[in-house]
Amino acid sequence: MSALHVGDLVNRILPKQPTLEVISVADFIKTELPPREHILSPWLPVQGLTMIYAPRGIGKTHIALGIANAVANGSSFLTWHAPKPRGVLYLDGEMPATLMQERLRLLMGEDSAKPKAPFQLLTPDLQKGLMPDLATYAGQEMLEPYLKGIDLIIVDNISTLCRNSKENEADSWIPVQTWALKMRAAGKSILFIHHAGKGGNQRGTSKREDILDTVxxxxxxxxxxxKDGAVFQIQFEKARGFLGDDAEGFEAKMVMDGNRQEWHTSTLPGSAYEEVVTLAKKGLKQKEIAEKMSLDKSGVSRYISRAHQEGRIQ
Incomplete structure (x- = not known):
C-alpha cells in the first residue's frame, strides 16, 4: 500500500469546512430580513447573548428563575414581558436540589399549571457524574441532545459551568464565546449568570462583554x-438595541404572599423620572423641564403622563 501524504490524512480526518458567504453591501441593505423579536422585552432578544452579574447572596438565582418562568409561560416578570412562551433550559451549577425545588415552588406554586413551553432543568444533585464544562468541547457536546425545542439557555453560573476558563485570562474565554456564537447562529439565546468581585464589578476579563447584547x-x-431580604437595584451597563425608559434602572423587592413569592418594583432615587416629577410639582412647565434637564420634550411628556396615571401629580 502506498504511503499517504500527511496532508491527505488530515483532509480525510477533519470535516470539510463550509464555504464563506460574502455579500456586497449594496445587496445586503436591500435584503429583506425579519425584524428582531424579543424573548423578554426590552432587553433579551431572540438570538441574544446577555449577562446578569452580582455579588454573592444578592439574588442572582431568584431573578434568573423568575426570567426563566416568565419566558416559558409567555408572562411578565418585574417590568419585563415575554411576548409568547418559549422553551427554556436552565443549567444550575451549584444549588442543592432541595433548595432549588424550594425556590421553584415559591416561584411557581406547588399546584401551578405546567409551563406552556418546555422548562427543563439540569442540576448537579441529579447527576451520576460531573456537570458539563462549557469551556470544553466535550462539555458542549453533552448538552446537544437536550437543546431541541429550547430557545433560551440560562447558564447559572459561569464559575461552576465554565470551569476550564480562567476568569482573568481573556483567551481562555474564547471556547465559551465560540459556543455562544454557535448557539446564536442556531437561533438560541443565552443568559449568563456571573459573580461580582469584592469591588462590585464583574469578576475576571472584560472580554466577555464583547459579544453581549445586554449586561x-x-x-x-x-x-x-x-432584614430587608431580597431587594436590589437593577442597572443596565450595556444596552444594545434599546434606550430611554427601557434602559433605565429600577429597584426590585421580593415579598411573600402565603406560599408564593411576589416582586414589587419602584424607580430608583435620583432617576430622570423622579427628577421630572419633582420639577413638575414645583410648577415648571414641560418645556422648562426639558430645557433644564436636557431631555427630549416627548420623553418629558411620557414621564408626566406616567406620573398622572400613578396619581403623583394632578
Missing amino acids: IALKRPDDYSP
Missing part, C-alpha cells in the same frame, strides 16, 4: 439591611 448589574441599595 445587567444587581446591586444593594445604599441603605440596605439584611
Whole structure:
C-alpha cells in the first residue's frame, strides 16, 4: 500500500469546512430580513447573548428563575414581558436540589399549571457524574441532545459551568464565546449568570462583554439591611438595541404572599423620572423641564403622563 501524504490524512480526518458567504453591501441593505423579536422585552432578544452579574447572596438565582418562568409561560416578570412562551433550559451549577425545588415552588406554586413551553432543568444533585464544562468541547457536546425545542439557555453560573476558563485570562474565554456564537447562529439565546468581585464589578476579563447584547448589574441599595431580604437595584451597563425608559434602572423587592413569592418594583432615587416629577410639582412647565434637564420634550411628556396615571401629580 502506498504511503499517504500527511496532508491527505488530515483532509480525510477533519470535516470539510463550509464555504464563506460574502455579500456586497449594496445587496445586503436591500435584503429583506425579519425584524428582531424579543424573548423578554426590552432587553433579551431572540438570538441574544446577555449577562446578569452580582455579588454573592444578592439574588442572582431568584431573578434568573423568575426570567426563566416568565419566558416559558409567555408572562411578565418585574417590568419585563415575554411576548409568547418559549422553551427554556436552565443549567444550575451549584444549588442543592432541595433548595432549588424550594425556590421553584415559591416561584411557581406547588399546584401551578405546567409551563406552556418546555422548562427543563439540569442540576448537579441529579447527576451520576460531573456537570458539563462549557469551556470544553466535550462539555458542549453533552448538552446537544437536550437543546431541541429550547430557545433560551440560562447558564447559572459561569464559575461552576465554565470551569476550564480562567476568569482573568481573556483567551481562555474564547471556547465559551465560540459556543455562544454557535448557539446564536442556531437561533438560541443565552443568559449568563456571573459573580461580582469584592469591588462590585464583574469578576475576571472584560472580554466577555464583547459579544453581549445586554449586561445587567444587581446591586444593594445604599441603605440596605439584611432584614430587608431580597431587594436590589437593577442597572443596565450595556444596552444594545434599546434606550430611554427601557434602559433605565429600577429597584426590585421580593415579598411573600402565603406560599408564593411576589416582586414589587419602584424607580430608583435620583432617576430622570423622579427628577421630572419633582420639577413638575414645583410648577415648571414641560418645556422648562426639558430645557433644564436636557431631555427630549416627548420623553418629558411620557414621564408626566406616567406620573398622572400613578396619581403623583394632578
